[in-house]
């Protein structure tokens with residue numbers, strides 16, 4: 001072929017490659033949401049038949065339905081510290097929060113009778129919102145601290161009355177900056193009010209396979225480290241700040257230890 005014809009093709013090639021990985025990023029994200037919506041649609045009647053309404057036991061349905069989703073995206077989930085979840089009765093799980101993909105790791109280790117605290121907007125997310133409501137997910141209004149606090153106080157009572165475990169994301173929002181955000185206090189007030197232990201769970205950085213800004217979504221490994229429980233018996237609201245600081249420091253150390261050192265999406269690590 002004439003060299004003159006080859007040149008535009010050669011120039012076009014990197015553009016095509018770039019477009020295809022960006023295209024793949026959006027395609028996978030779209031597929032993830034659509035598949036979860038479909039799973040929820042199928043799960044809703046199962047939940048209704050099983051328990052007739054809103055019940056934490058419906059979390060088993062979500063857990064069973066979501067387990068295979070990681071295979072679509074070539075994601076491996078390696079769990080360590082299983083023994084730390086073998087605690088009888090209620091406890092609060094706290095974990096870092098990078099993306100909606102966290103649901104995959106969460107369903108890998110979710111203990112029985114464990115539901116979660118979520119932003120109230122999620123209840124409007126179509127079939128996903130409805131199945132979340134059916135599974136006893138506690139919705140909070142992050143824009144109204146007083147409302148959020150009273151919902152969390154009710155949750156502390158419900159935890160004890162109904163022997164429920166609660167999973168909270170103390171960063172309060174998704175974060176992929178290569179480090180943990182400072183923790184909000186709600187999870188620690190919750191554990192202290194209910195006088196139940198805290199089990200910290202750390203997801204390794206997704207930056208080696210998933211970069212939101214750069215539109216990269218490849219296959220990869222998520223390491224999930226379950227840390228030893230932290231007792232709160234005898235603690236009062238005075239102890240909440242030090243409890244939060246201790247949890248943050250333990251989780252940050254674990255996060256840096258299990259995460260590959262890779263280029264960060266939003267600048268360098270903040271120390």
Ligand SMILES: CCCCCCCCCCCCCC(=O)SCCNC(=O)CCNC(=O)[C@H](O)C(C)(C)COP(=O)(O)OP(=O)(O)OC[C@H]1O[C@@H](n2cnc3c(N)ncnc32)[C@H](O)[C@@H]1OP(=O)(O)O
Nearest residue numbers: 039040118119145148149152169170172184185186187189
């Ligand atoms: C098949 C289908 C599949 C479906 C998938 C299903 C899975 C779904 C998974 C879904 C995953 C979805 C995941 C998600 O959606 S993540 C987003 C939603 N989750 C959270 O935000 C949880 C973490 N946030 C908190 O805990 C916050 O603290 C809250 C929201 C409670 C308030 O935040 P806010 O920013 O408004 O206030 P502040 O934290 O600055 O606190 C202000 C002051 O109040 C004090 N205070 C705080 N709390 C309490 C309390 N309880 N009792 C007494 N006092 C309390 C606190 O010490 C502070 O005082 P001081 O210390 O400065 O004096």
Ligand SMILES: CCCCCCCC/C=C\CCCCCCCC(=O)OC[C@@H](O)COP(=O)(O)O
Nearest residue numbers: 033036037099100103124125126128172173174
């Ligand atoms: C009426 C249709 C609306 C469509 C909305 C689509 C909702 C997503 C649906 C399926 C995705 C799979 C389930 C994911 C559930 C996890 C949700 C999540 O991770 O919420 C983010 C929240 O933690 C923090 O929010 P911000 O980072 O503060 O923002």
